[in-house]
Amino acid sequence: MKKISLIIASVMVAIAFAMPASAQLRIGPKVGICVNELHFNKSLGSSDNRTGFTGGVMLDGRIPLLGFAFDASLMYVRRDAGKEVHNDYIAIPVNLKYRFGFPVISRIVVPFLTTGPEWAYMVDHSKIELGKENKSNFSWNFGLGVELLSHVQVAASYGLGLSKTYESGEVNGKNRFWTVTAAYLF
Numbered sequence: 809m810k811k812i813s814l815i816i817a818s819v820m821v822a823i824a825f826a827m828p829a830s831a832q833l834r835i836g837p838k839v840g841i842c843v844n845e846l847h848f849n850k851s852l853g854s855s856d857n858r859t860g861f862t863g864g865v866m867l868d869g870r871i872p873l874l875g876f877a878f879d880a881s882l883m884y885v886r887r888d889a890g891k892e893v894h895n896d897y898i899a900i901p902v903n904l905k906y907r908f909g910f911p912v913i914s915r916i917v918v919p920f921l922t923t924g925p926e927w928a929y930m931v932d933h934s935k936i937e938l939g940k941e942n943k944s945n946f947s948w949n950f951g952l953g954v955e956l957l958s959h960v961q962v963a964a965s966y967g968l969g970l971s972k973t974y975e976s977g978e979v980n981g982k983n984r985f986w987t988v989t990a991a992y993l994f
Contacts, residue, residue, distance in 0.1 A: 832872070834867070835868070836865070836866060836993040836994050837865060838863065838990070839863045839989065840863070841859055843985060844859075845984050846982075846983060846984075847983070847984045848981045849978075849979065858887075860887050862987060862989065863883065863884055864881055864882050864883035866881040876904065876906060878903060879905060881899075881900065885899045894934050898928070898929050899928040900926065901949055901965075902925060902926070903923060903951070903965075904922065905922045908920065916957060917956055919953070921951070922952070925946065925949070926946070926947045926948070940976065942973055944971070945969060945971050945983060946970050946971040949965045949967045951966065960990065961989075962990050965986070967986075969985075
């Protein structure tokens with residue numbers, strides 16, 4: 809898993825350095841909600857969907873004329889896993905975007921699709937007797953959204969947890985989550 813993460817990060821950095829000088833970079837605050845479910849590989853009960861929150865800062869870059877863009881964020885995320893059970897993370901999602909530019913309405917609304925990895929490091933958690941808690945998580949995000957008036961981005965994404973959040977013998981749990989966010993870019 810670490811080799812795959814290193815390869816993906818290397819490719820993302822190479823793409824960022826290969827971007828033309830005319831690429832447009834913008835930055836701004838990003839806030840939203842996160843609906844999390846702790847998914848176990850064996851029947852251990854249900855964590856149900858629990859609502860948390862997220863907030864941070866986002867960097868958005870566009871490559872003119874190609875329709876491609878990227879975004880990277882530094883986010884504080886609270887993922888609830890049950891009654892009085894939560895995990896707080898510093899998350900770094902990095903997404904590749906495809907923007908659908910329609911000449912007539914592109915100054916008003918631009919829809920986009922996103923996909924990319926997310927690294928999350930646990931900074932706080934509630935104690936539960938479930939087994940070993942992993943301090944870092946890796947997931948892959950898939951999403952869609954719209955950019956309004958060239959400054960506001962509203963997006964929804966699904967994060968598919970690829971690394972184990974909890975481990976206890978043969979039982980392990982992974983985060984699966986929906987995130988809905990809004991960002992204002994300068």
